[in-house]
Amino acid sequence: MSILSVQNINLARGGLKILDNLSLEAQAGHVTSVIGPNGAGKTTIFNVISGFMRPDSGAVVYDGRNVTSMLPEKLCNMGLARTFQRVRGLPSLSVRDNIVVGALNRTSSVRQAKKEADALIEELDLGEYRDQSATSLSIGTRKIVEVARVLSTGPNVVLLDEVMGGLGPSEVNIMVEFIRKLPERGIAVLLVEHHMEAVMSVSDHIVVINRGRNLAEGTPTEVAQDPGVIEAYLGSEASNA
């Protein structure tokens, strides 16, 4: 039973169909990746799921409830949280305070939230950045903080939007290791990512989309051998060759 089920989402802006009958599922304890060429609609579907955009039709079902077009803060309260492709964070607050705000999603006690934030900081080895403002960090650290921020809200489903963009090779490895560990917490991970090597190594299931439509899905190996996927990424000549 999938904890998150996105069903036949349609979304158009002007005459342009951005999402065209798109469906996908995420399972607890699994990493599901959404891949596709630029402009395929990956971030848009994330915006729809997380409540920042309202689809024209279709449904987002989370934990058996229809949550389509619910407010983002409400969804987060219910356990569905996301990161942003362009790392935003709360710029002038310290790393710890960023995480405290997230932890306050589950508790009203600031003391308790601080305790949880410190535990998470410890776990992610962010101790040396604890009191620095989020903007003063390197991009790699900021992406980790971004994920920590989301984890601190105590989610059942996390949507990670391009958390490896801009990372160096060693940082990508750290992030991959980190994402691999998330399902152990019983979290369903939905990942949008361009870094193919990372996607292949970390995903249990991959959904390929192109021009807002489902193109293919399956295990990483299945997807990598799918002719339609190769065509979408490299053009038709490559798939003919």
Add this chain to the structure above:
Amino acid sequence: MKNRLIILAAVSAAAILIALTSDNRFFIDTVILALIFAGFATAWNFAGGMTGLFSLGHGGLFAVGAYTPVLLREYFGVPTLVGVLLAAVFATLAALLIGAMSLRLRGHYFALATLAFTVIVTILLTNFGSVTGGDEGISLPFANSPMDLIFQEKTSYLYLALGLYIITTLTAIIVIDSKLGFQMRALREDEVTARSMGVSALRTKLIAVMMSGFFSGLAGAVFAHYTLYITPGNTAAVAVSLQPALMAIIGGMAGVFGPLVGAFLITLLKQQLITVIGADIPGLSNAFYGGLLLLSILVLPNGLIGLGKLPPLQRARNWIASRLPPRHRAESAPPPGDHDSSGSTRSTTEVNK
């Protein structure tokens, strides 16, 4: 929190000391006005500094607070103390209008819309002259009647203004470290991120402006009973509306006491400017504020209260800290060889506390 309470106690003690010892009426007058405006600016800061809702419409709320008890007493015989409470309530409700604007408008657009709000209040007060006295405003009849908040002794007003400042600031001290305070800061930093972390934009913003409105209304009511003369010009006008923002910016918006510092500086300047040069060149004081604002934004982005962040003072502080026996420092001690960043982060957290 403890440190803040100590500072508040010290400020209160200083004000009481002035009330007890000084017989310079001009000086006491300055302190009273500064405390009233410190309360007003602290009230503004609930929305402006803490939540990032940069309102230029608080003059409207101040005016609601000033006119409510006076008009209620004049027309309905409502006792002043009840009227003052109602002033705060009405200003809280009026603040909901500003809150509604904040849900749709951001940044400059929000500031402009709130500015329109105070202009509308000014026009209403001016045009309903039969009730409000129009441009000429209302004079409160002088009588030594404490139940009407009209006192013979200036020092009584000083205690009243201090009381206003203390309850406003106590609220700010409690809020800033609470869940609500964190959520307000989160919204100020980035609304989209805050919402994605479960912070309700609607609820948090409305609570912030309502608190802001409540204490702005109280400040307006105290102001009315101190000056005994209220007009649209000295309560709702754009110039009044800009004051709390100006004070908070110059003093520092991040913490609790910036508005107090700004209020004292601006009030002192205002008194001096009016007595020394204002009479000859009207409007010069505004030019002064403008220059001060520019200077403060360019040189002191964290306000006067953020002065400690400047490198020389920071070094001095680090030096002093290094001489002191280690207390809590040990647990959060920065890694060696990282002196620069440790200095700046320490002061950041201090300002934010």
